[in-house]
Amino acid sequence: EVQLLESGGGLIQPGGSLRLSCAASGFTFSSYAMSWVRQAPGKGLEWVSGISGGGGSAFYADSVKGRSTISRDDSKNTLYLQMNSVRAEDTAVYYCAKGIERTSVTCYDHWGQGTLVTVSS
Amino acid sequence: DIQMTQSPSSLSASVGDTVTITCRASRGISNWLAWYQQKPEKAPKSLIYGGSSLQSGVPSRFSGSGSGTDFTLTISSLQPEDFATYYCQQYNSFPETFGQGTKVEIK
Numbered sequence: 001e002v003q004l005l006e007s008g009g010g011l012i013q014p015g016g017s018l019r020l021s022c023a024a025s026g027f028t029f030s031s032y033a034m035s036w037v038r039q040a041p042g043k044g045l046e047w048v049s050g051i052s053g054g055g056g057s058a059f060y061a062d063s064v065k066g067r068s069t070i071s072r073d074d075s076k077n078t079l080y081l082q083m084n085s086v087r088a089e090d091t092a093v094y095y096c097a098k099g100i101e102r103t104s105v106t107c108y109d110h111w112g113q114g115t116l117v118t119v120s121s
Numbered sequence: 122d123i124q125m126t127q128s129p130s131s132l133s134a135s136v137g138d139t140v141t142i143t144c145r146a147s148r149g150i151s152n153w154l155a156w157y158q159q160k161p162e163k164a165p166k167s168l169i170y171g172g173s174s175l176q177s178g179v180p181s182r183f184s185g186s187g188s189g190t191d192f193t194l195t196i197s198s199l200q201p202e203d204f205a206t207y208y209c210q211q212y213n214s215f216p217e218t219f220g221q222g223t224k225v226e227i228k
Contacts, residue, residue, distance in 0.1 A: 035217075037165075044208065044219055044220075044221050044222045045157075045159075045165065045208055045210075045219040045222075046219070047210075047216055047217040047218065047219070050215075050217070059215045059216070061216050062216070095164055095165070100170060104215070105212050105213070105214060105215055105217060106212055107153075107155035107167070107170045107210055107212045107217075108155070108157075108165075108167055109167045109170070109176055109177075110167070111164040111165050111166070111167070112164060113164055114164055
């Protein structure tokens with residue numbers, strides 16, 4: 001059974017940094033693209049960042065480009081998102097999502113339960 | 122960026138009805154289109170990929186069609202557990218983009 005478990009959310013002050021983690025199990029982690037998708041309170045889904053299976057390619061939404069880094073540790077079956085200089089508009093539930101294939105641009109067949117990030121002073 | 126526009130934004134329907142949701146891409150995306158279902162306070166659930174292929178375990182009352190710029194999600198014989206918000210997503214190119222969502226409510 002595929003499981004994705006996010007962690008690292010919480011209350012963060014504007015301008016601060018956060019590191020989200022997603023622990024994966026139940027599939028060959030290295031063979032699949034992974035992404036972070038967020039949802040602001042009461043809003044729709046927004047793709048944030050994606051990384052190919054094996055980590056050779058990474059892509060970012062304009063809203064986080066330059067202040068975020070996606071990475072993966074295939075030996076630990078874990079996906080990460082480092083976000084710096086956070087802003088109020090980064091407040092959202094962040095979901096980890098498993099791609100249906102290795103390539104970065106993909107759709108998703110499994111989602112984590114999400115971790116809430118609140119940016120506020 | 123490719124813009125995805127869903128219609129309607131919300132609809133009311135009864136158990137047993139057939140419901141159709143439309144998703145339009147601002148430019149052609151072949152069949153690189155997925156559909157997701159989300160219930161309040163829950164993570165999205167994947168329904169369809171490739172425009173018309175059902176994800177494993179998804180009931181056959183869900184179907185998808187379309188190619189290019191115009192796509193539809195059809196739910197035949199609506200069940201109580203189908204009342205939720207539905208999103209389309211294009212994965213033709215980065216950034217991947219989602220429609221704004223269609224909320225299916227009980228009439």
